[in-house]
Amino acid sequence: MKRLAIERSRWTRGAGKGKGVLCDYTGSMCAVGWLCWKLGGISKGRLTGQKNPLDLFAGPLTDAERDFINSLDLLVVGRAADANDDPETSDQDKTRALKELFKELGVGVVFKK
Numbered sequence: 001m002k003r004l005a006i007e008r009s010r011w012t013r014g015a016g017k018g019k020g021v022l023c024d025y026t027g028s029m030c031a032v033g034w035l036c037w038k039l040g041g042i043s044k045g046r047l048t049g050q051k052n053p054l055d056l057f058a059g060p061l062t063d064a065e066r067d068f069i070n071s072l073d074l075l076v077v078g079r080a081a082d083a084n085d086d087p088e089t090s091d092q093d094k095t096r097a098l099k100e101l102f103k104e105l106g107v108g109v110v111f112k113k
């Protein structure tokens with residue numbers, strides 16, 4: 001299983017379902033943004049302002065970036081994005097849900113201080 005460490009201080013969440021971005025203009029990212037950056041090798045610049053990994057197909061991609069995005073179960077990624085951005089859930093519930101969803105993608109997640 002691959003490992004992903006998300007820094008809580010740069011983790012964006014709670015924007016509302018369907019309203020978040022992978023990376024904001026300060027460099028903070030949602031959980032899916034962290035996944036794309038750390039494990040997919042996609043730069044923060046490419047992720048900034050994009051709502052989901054499929055949006056990246058609007059621009060040029062390397063073969064490795066394309067393969068990474070195509071390898072994702074986008075239904076699970078969508079559920080992870082919704083869990084990340086749900087303003088009704090606590091951070092504790094978000095981290096629990098994200099850990100379970102990312103397991104379905106073969107990724108173990110830890111949230112660091």
